[in-house]
Amino acid sequence: MQTVQTKYFQYGEEEINHLSRVDEVLGAAIQRMGKIERVIIPDLFAALVHAIVGQLISAKAAHTIWNRMQDRLGEITPRHIAAQSVEHIQQCGITRKKAVCIHELSQLISEGTFSLDALSDLSDTDVINKLTSLNGIGKWTAEMLLIHSMERPDIVSWGDIAIRRGMMKLYGHSSITKQQFDHYRRQYTPFGSVASIYLWEISFE
Structure with missing residues (x-):
């Protein structure tokens, strides 16, 4: 079997501290969950x-x-x-x-x-x-x-059902509008991709 090489999405204290500062709810989840390793394909x-x-x-x-x-x-x-x-x-x-x-x-x-x-x-x-x-x-x-793959730092995908579900669970919404989604997405900037990594994990908890 030919196995495609993988690595973890690179992030650290700067991203975690920023997200925790701008969003207390997400910050509490990050503290509870610790560092999430997201596998990527370079x-x-x-x-x-x-x-x-x-x-x-x-x-x-x-x-x-x-x-x-x-x-x-x-x-x-x-x-x-x-x-x-x-x-x-x-x-x-x-x-x-x-x-x-x-x-x-x-x-x-x-x-x-x-x-x-x-x-x-x-x-x-x-x-x-x-x-x-x-x-x-x-x-x-x-x-x-x-x-x-490209490890771009600020991607939060409205089209991703798991990310939307993670947001709903995190903030206690039974549904989420595009307007609410965009509010959170803007809040996470410039480290939306790390927020996405946590939202994915939250959606499957």
């Missing part, structure tokens, strides 16, 4: 495939499929995945739509038509715009890449 292509796999399914299901992909497909690189058939990719347990998306993406990158490396010089908004111009990639997928 390789942009592998991280993007991982995010596509995770679209609209549970984290547990995504984890199972991701392990199966690494086991059956081998290297998660543009050239290697482009050489696979859509059917073979789909047999790892994903929809045909996702398999087509991953295959097309692999071809675009291996041919040099689309450069993932060029994203590192762009703003968060421009990264999202660039990625969402591709077939099968929406804003949530782009935001997951920003956090889980």
Whole structure:
């Protein structure tokens, strides 16, 4: 089995102290929970495939499929995945739509038509715009890449159900509006990604 390299999202006292200062409720949760280690995938292509796999399914299901992909497909690189058939990719347990998306993406990158490396010089908004111009990639997928590979510091995704659920649990809401969400998101700036890491954890408690 070819295993994609991972590491933990880098953050420390500066981020924790800031969030605790601007939001006492979140600060109390951080103190209670201690440091949360969030696994990320530094390789942009592998991280993007991982995010596509995770679209609209549970984290547990995504984890199972991701392990199966690494086991059956081998290297998660543009050239290697482009050489696979859509059917073979789909047999790892994903929809045909996702398999087509991953295959097309692999071809675009291996041919040099689309450069993932060029994203590192762009703003968060421009990264999202660039990625969402591709077939099968929406804003949530782009935001997951920003956090889980590029380690951008200030991403809080409205499109992520677990983050919204974490906010509702943390602040005692039975539902949450976009306006309420944006209020909290602005409060977390410039360290929204660390807030997201805690909100994910809270949502599954």
